[in-house]
Amino acid sequence: MARGPSRLLASRVHQTATEHLSSTIYPNTYNPPPPWVNALANIPPSEIWTRPYPEQHSLTPLHLPKSRKTPPKSLYRPTKIAHPEDRLRKDFYGDHPWELARPKLLMEIDGKDARYYDWSKGMRQKGMKLSGESVVQRQLWLMEVGGMTKKQAYDKARKEFYQLRRFEETEARIAQEEARAYGAYFGKTVTQVGMELEDKEYNAWLKWAGEEIEGQEMERQAAYANDIDLPEVEGEEVVDA
Amino acid sequence: MIIRNFGVRHGRQVLSAPPSAPSCLRLLSTQTTTAVAGNEAAVEQLAALSATHAAREARLAAKRQEREIAAMPSKFKKFIAYQKETEKLGSEIERRYLPDEIIRNPPHDASLEDLLAAQCHMGHHVSRWNPANSRYIYGQRSDIHIISLEQTAAHLRRAARVVEEVAYYGGLILFVGNRKGQMPIVTRMAEMAGACHLFQKWTPGCITNKDVLLQGGQLKIVDETDRELQGFDEHLRDCRPVTPDLVVCLNPLENYSMLRECAVATIPTVGIVDTDADPSWVTYQIPANDDSLRSVALIAGVLGRAGERGQQRRLEDAKQGVVAWQTPKDVTTFVNRVNKNIKAEAAAKEKKRLAEGGPDDNGLKPADLMTEEEVLAEMFGPGAVPSKY
Known part of the structure; x- marks a missing residue:
């Protein structure tokens, strides 16, 4: 935006327009204001450029420097938002990194998903897939409401989670077996596809390497052939001369 | 052609393949079956054979279709019954996200x-x-x-x-x-x-x-x-x-x-x-x-x-x-100008009519352009009509 007072042009459109309209050069002429001037007379724009002291989110109190000589840095910067779940989440996914590889739903329809869950009823929640987040929320509930320590709550929540995961995996395996028994086929596995791609690359390389070797051999032979030919050519030339 | 080997050589083919006239002719005769000039009798025989075969095929297909159509209602009933039975199985999506x-x-x-x-x-x-x-x-x-x-x-x-x-x-x-x-x-x-x-x-x-x-x-x-x-x-x-x-x-x-x-x-x-x-x-x-x-x-x-x-x-x-809202200034100016022109035209016409002394051609009298009070004042002189208030 432009510098100087013209930065305020947009904020002050109403004042500018009313000033223009109240001009006294031709006081008696019919000069109706544009429709928006009356419409916005009672709706002033909000103030801009103010920098209030931001909300303090850190769970631990802010450490201000003791010396008065050094002013506190970044006093007016927005602070980092911290939640009690953050540490629990970090611990769980540190112990179970492959849980992060599972697909996750990020979207909400009405934004009230958290209200539909009741973590006192266990790990399974309606409308939510079993995931690391279930463990974290259940652990937090056990800590805050159940009165457990962090470790106890973690052990309890994670064992519930393992049981449900085992159940899910068994269910999926049996469903697959049943389907196979009824004649379903699922195509190649991921490993098979990977091995095939790898084999394809190896074969392509083998072909390329064979061609390269052949080419080098031909070059070598051609070089020897020239060596042998040279004296003959010279000899012929000598004979011709 | 050696007849005793016929069954061994061709039996399987003959039994499995549909009976087709050209192949039978080929197996059972030693002479050539290709239509050559002057062998019209053989060509006619061939055509007659294939025609009867095609007709038979068509009859069979029609019968098959009739049978299928006859079986359709019962099959459809069965399908509907199966659909009714299974429609409550599986999961139901209560809320779904529609981006539009x-x-x-x-x-x-x-x-x-x-x-x-x-x-x-x-x-x-x-x-x-x-x-x-x-x-x-x-x-x-x-x-x-x-x-x-x-x-x-x-x-x-x-x-x-x-x-x-x-x-x-x-x-x-x-x-x-x-x-x-x-x-x-x-x-x-x-x-x-x-x-x-x-x-x-x-x-x-x-x-x-x-x-x-x-x-x-x-x-x-x-x-x-x-x-x-x-x-x-x-x-x-x-x-x-x-x-x-x-x-x-x-x-x-x-x-x-x-x-x-x-x-x-x-x-x-x-x-x-x-x-x-x-x-x-x-x-x-x-x-x-x-x-x-x-x-x-x-x-x-x-x-x-x-x-x-x-x-x-x-x-x-x-x-x-x-x-x-109020009418914009330019529109008001235009409307005023147009009104003024109309009035000026009417006045000019009136003046012209009075100068010529002829009858009013458009039927307008001076009284039509005046308000009621003006007309009364014209008729009875100013002050004749008392003010309402």
């Missing part, structure tokens, strides 16, 4: 949950922030700024009121959103609010140089109930292009020149201000995420609904005879 729903049927007001679900709170990377936006920022997380949804909701309500009031006062509103994918959003909200839309590049100068760039654009004159008025062709040919009374911009960062023109021409603007935008570019800011189409669609939908409400209010009041 927010454009087709936007809400009248956005709650904090709606704003959160639409990801209006996501700002930009902290390094890209504009410190002028710090009062809209709630905090930072994962290295992006989180916009305070309370601020968003408050500013959105104010902006919705602005749009509604301008629509009520008969102002011309322009909705601008020229990022990729914003076209359906902008057109829908303009449709709701009875406004104009722009989803392509803003041509710089369309406000400050409108006489050159927008020359010859179509205009119409309407009355308070939005009916088009006739007889203004001359005025519409000569008048200047119009400017909007309110501009709503969904992506201010790409429309700097437009917003600047609006500010210079004293046109109020409403804009979505992300954490990297400058709030002083627009008159009414809405701090929100301008990169997510869902967020933009929600905010635009609320503004479109506000415009719709304003238009409805305006038309309802117009039916009652309440009009909040």
Whole structure:
């Protein structure tokens, strides 16, 4: 935006327009204001450029420097938002990194998903897939409401989670077996596809390497052939001369 | 041909393949079966054989089809019964997300949950922030700024009121959103609010140089109930292009020149201000995420609904005879000029008629152009008629 007072042009459109309209050069002429001037007379724009002291989110109190000589840095910067779940989440996914590889739903329809869950009823929640987040929320509930320590709550929540995961995996395996028994086929596995791609690359390389070797051999032979030919050519030339 | 080996050599083929005349002939005869000139009898025999075979095939196929058709009703009944039996199996999706729903049927007001679900709170990377936006920022997380949804909701309500009031006062509103994918959003909200839309590049100068760039654009004159008025062709040919009374911009960062023109021409603007935008570019800011189409669609939908409400209010009041807007100065000047010309013409005609002493050709008498009191004063002399009060 432009510098100087013209930065305020947009904020002050109403004042500018009313000033223009109240001009006294031709006081008696019919000069109706544009429709928006009356419409916005009672709706002033909000103030801009103010920098209030931001909300303090850190769970631990802010450490201000003791010396008065050094002013506190970044006093007016927005602070980092911290939640009690953050540490629990970090611990769980540190112990179970492959849980992060599972697909996750990020979207909400009405934004009230958290209200539909009741973590006192266990790990399974309606409308939510079993995931690391279930463990974290259940652990937090056990800590805050159940009165457990962090470790106890973690052990309890994670064992519930393992049981449900085992159940899910068994269910999926049996469903697959049943389907196979009824004649379903699922195509190649991921490993098979990977091995095939790898084999394809190896074969392509083998072909390329064979061609390269052949080419080098031909070059070598051609070089020897020239060596042998040279004296003959010279000899012929000598004979011709 | 050796007959004793026939069954061994060809038995399987003969039994499995459908009986075809050429192959039988070939196996059982030693002479050639190709039609050569002069062997017409053999050709006729061949044709007759294949004709009877084709006819038989056709009869069989027709019978098969009849049988299938006869079996159809019972099979269909069975299918319906099976469908009824199994329709309650499996899972049911109670709530599903339809991306177009927010454009087709936007809400009248956005709650904090709606704003959160639409990801209006996501700002930009902290390094890209504009410190002028710090009062809209709630905090930072994962290295992006989180916009305070309370601020968003408050500013959105104010902006919705602005749009509604301008629509009520008969102002011309322009909705601008020229990022990729914003076209359906902008057109829908303009449709709701009875406004104009722009989803392509803003041509710089369309406000400050409108006489050159927008020359010859179509205009119409309407009355308070939005009916088009006739007889203004001359005025519409000569008048200047119009400017909007309110501009709503969904992506201010790409429309700097437009917003600047609006500010210079004293046109109020409403804009979505992300954490990297400058709030002083627009008159009414809405701090929100301008990169997510869902967020933009929600905010635009609320503004479109506000415009719709304003238009409805305006038309309802117009039916009652309440009009909040005034006729623009140029239109009033034109109307006055036309009236003056008409009066002058009538007076000239009257003068001409009096000078000639002929009869009134158009049937108009001087009394027709006077008010009732003037006529009475003419008849009985001034002062004859007492004043009403």
